[in-house]
Amino acid sequence: MNEDKKKKASAFRSILRYGRPHRFTFVLIFICSLLGIAAELSQPYLIKVAIDDHLALGRTGLTFLIQIALVYLILSVISFIFTYIQNNLLQYAGQNIVAALRKDLFTHITKMSMSFFDRKHSGSLVTNVSSDTETISSFFTQVLLSLIRDGMMLVMIIVFMFQLDVTLALYSVAVLPFIALVAVLFRKYLRETYQQARTRLSRLVSFIAENLSGMFLIQAYHQEKEQMKQFNEQNGNYFSANVRQIRSNVIFNRTFDILGNIALVLMIWLGGKAVLGSSLEVGVLYAFISYIRQFFQPINQITMQWNTFQSTTVSMERIWAILGTDPGVKEPEVSDAVTLTTDDVNGRIDFNDVSFGYLENQPIIHNLNLTIHAGEMIGIVGTTGAGKSTVISLLNRFYDVNEGSIEIDGVDIRKMPQETLHRIVGLIQQDPFLFSGSIIDNIRLFREDVPKEQVIEACKFVGADSMIRRLADGYDTHLSERGSGLSAGERQLISFARIVVFQPRILILDEATANLDSHTEQLVQSALSSVAAGRTTIVIAHRLSTIMHADRILVMQEGRIVESGTHKELMELRGTYEDLYQHALEAGRETIFKEKPRNDAG
Numbered sequence: 001m002n003e004d005k006k007k008k009a010s011a012f013r014s015i016l017r018y019g020r021p022h023r024f025t026f027v028l029i030f031i032c033s034l035l036g037i038a039a040e041l042s043q044p045y046l047i048k049v050a051i052d053d054h055l056a057l058g059r060t061g062l063t064f065l066i067q068i069a070l071v072y073l074i075l076s077v078i079s080f081i082f083t084y085i086q087n088n089l090l091q092y093a094g095q096n097i098v099a100a101l102r103k104d105l106f107t108h109i110t111k112m113s114m115s116f117f118d119r120k121h122s123g124s125l126v127t128n129v130s131s132d133t134e135t136i137s138s139f140f141t142q143v144l145l146s147l148i149r150d151g152m153m154l155v156m157i158i159v160f161m162f163q164l165d166v167t168l169a170l171y172s173v174a175v176l177p178f179i180a181l182v183a184v185l186f187r188k189y190l191r192e193t194y195q196q197a198r199t200r201l202s203r204l205v206s207f208i209a210e211n212l213s214g215m216f217l218i219q220a221y222h223q224e225k226e227q228m229k230q231f232n233e234q235n236g237n238y239f240s241a242n243v244r245q246i247r248s249n250v251i252f253n254r255t256f257d258i259l260g261n262i263a264l265v266l267m268i269w270l271g272g273k274a275v276l277g278s279s280l281e282v283g284v285l286y287a288f289i290s291y292i293r294q295f296f297q298p299i300n301q302i303t304m305q306w307n308t309f310q311s312t313t314v315s316m317e318r319i320w321a322i323l324g325t326d327p328g329v330k331e332p333e334v335s336d337a338v339t340l341t342t343d344d345v346n347g348r349i350d351f352n353d354v355s356f357g358y359l360e361n362q363p364i365i366h367n368l369n370l371t372i373h374a375g376e377m378i379g380i381v382g383t384t385g386a387g388k389s390t391v392i393s394l395l396n397r398f399y400d401v402n403e404g405s406i407e408i409d410g411v412d413i414r415k416m417p418q419e420t421l422h423r424i425v426g427l428i429q430q431d432p433f434l435f436s437g438s439i440i441d442n443i444r445l446f447r448e449d450v451p452k453e454q455v456i457e458a459c460k461f462v463g464a465d466s467m468i469r470r471l472a473d474g475y476d477t478h479l480s481e482r483g484s485g486l487s488a489g490e491r492q493l494i495s496f497a498r499i500v501v502f503q504p505r506i507l508i509l510d511e512a513t514a515n516l517d518s519h520t521e522q523l524v525q526s527a528l529s530s531v532a533a534g535r536t537t538i539v540i541a542h543r544l545s546t547i548m549h550a551d552r553i554l555v556m557q558e559g560r561i562v563e564s565g566t567h568k569e570l571m572e573l574r575g576t577y578e579d580l581y582q583h584a585l586e587a588g589r590e591t592i593f594k595e596k597p598r599n600d601a602g
């Protein structure tokens with residue numbers, strides 16, 4: 001529990017640090033609030049003066065009243081101006097702070113290794129970057145505003161009251177312990193309802209995000225009803241948590257109103273008695289009644305902000321948990337870093353006694369030793385779960401090896417800045433990811449310094465040019481999310497063009513041609529041979545035709561390379577490869593590797 005509080009406090013302090021660059025703005029906000037409130041609170045006092053020093057004395061002259069009315073008006077304008085400036089400054093500072101926080105958070109997330117994304121739902125990360133930062137924004141713009149403005153207002157009202165009449169002032173502040181009691185009683189309940197609503201919203205967002213990315217499967221397997229049922233359940237849960245939270249808020253606020261009205265009635269009763277007994281001036285009673293009404297307003301505001309404050313601490317903690325998470329895969333120390341340019345690299349790859357597991361004590365790759373020569377084309381085959389994609393993830397440093405090392409041209413990839421590594425190693429996946437943006441930007445990855453001509457050249461080279469020109473806006477055609485306006489083969493060709501533009505020395509294709517029809521496959525195949533020429537190429541393929549002509553084929557089984565050689569050599573070996581091949585022929589497909597049952601499955 002204590003640990004928990006400490007964590008909360010440290011998260012809070014860390015996030016508050018974002019306010020430091022705006023400290024002068026906060027001083028200005030404080031001054032504006034002070035002036036605005038002073039002008040506002042002087043108004044009842046003015047009326048008291050008009051009543052007690054003029055009307056109660058039976059004076060009939062209007063000049064004094066007109067003067068009072070004018071001053072009242074000026075005070076209203078002053079109060080308006082300062083409140084306006086204060087609000088604007090606060091919003092400006094608050095939005096700036098949150099924009100900076102959002103940026104840091106997103107930057108940090110982009111640096112995390114894949115193991116982080118294995119653990120974290122993308123939906124909950126979306127909630128962190130969007131609504132958690134928004135909650136923190138409301139802390140700076142509402143909670144802080146309330147603390148500054150309402151806190152000062154409360155203090156000033158109490159000062160004004162004591163100045164006017166000590167007895168009545170004491171009666172007024174006597175309600176404060178009751179208010180504190182109500183706040184304490186409600187606190188736990190309010191916090192619970194708030195947290196519940198936030199957790200359920202986060203679950204709902206995760207569910208929606210997952211559904212959107214898997215919509216294809218949902219429709220293909222007619223899972224709509226099942227998913228709808230789950231959605232309704234999540235939606236209903238969020239709805240009831242929200243209703244509960246709103247209900248508790250309303251009860252809390254109305255309890256305050258009742259307390260305020262009781263205090264008001266007491267004031268009229270006690271004050272009225274005093275006025276009748278001539279121990280109190282009417283104007284003072286009027287001013288007190290006004291102040292009592294204003295007295296509850298800031299208290300109500302501050303207690304209401306308690307909710308926001310609660311959710312802010314939860315959000316701050318969650319954001320800090322991410323910002324405080326080690327990225328896993330680290331950039332090398334500057335003194336250790338080896339920066340290579342693509343031209344320096346030959347493309348030799350060494351896996352030296354590499355072992356790796358996604359989870360502790362569950363090794364997937366076992367003591368892998370492998371040398372791939374510069375310019376060699378390697379095909380990797382194996383049954384599902386053999387570890388083919390894992391080897392590729394390790395080479396891309398999406399995860400770090402547990403033991404051993406991976407070297408490119410003799411340099412441990414952990415010593416390369418990741419930018420260098422990813423410039424050297426180009427990866428094409430089965431379903432290439434395209435960003436929402438124009439085709440040209442997708443090919444040059446939003447780098448304006450890559451001229452359009454170079455992109456067109458690359459597209460011609462891989463045979464994508466005519467396809468792109470047929471689109472409505474050619475190279476400027478805007479792609480929707482994940483390039484959904486294009487076919488799988490077209491997306492594939494675009495990712496090949498990317499490779500030609502960026503010229504990585506090592507090319508990796510992860511099942512790149514598995515789902516294409518034969519015509520598109522031919523297109524992609526010829527693009528592949530153009531792109532692969534002169535590069536070290538590793539292809540994980542489920543189609544034999546893709547890798548049959550590879551310089552070397554590696555057969556993987558349960559995290560180990562069990563056979564290695566050319567197609568011919570492996571066929572002659574009559575081992576696992578030949579077995580897979582026969583199995584493919586029997587099934588009348590060449591794409592059989594994936595479907596072959598795993599050994600452990602019998």
Ligand SMILES: Nc1ncnc2c1ncn2[C@@H]1O[C@H](COP(=O)(O)OP(=O)(O)OP(=O)(O)O)[C@@H](O)[C@H]1O
Pocket residue numbers: 118358359364382383384385386387388389390391594
């Ligand atoms: N992110 C992950 N977290 C935990 N385990 C994982 C993860 N990714 C893969 N695995 C496990 O690691 C093993 C190897 O997976 P990998 O994806 O490398 O196999 P593969 O040979 O590429 O299979 P496929 O041909 O089906 O793509 C499998 O048992 C898989 O369940």
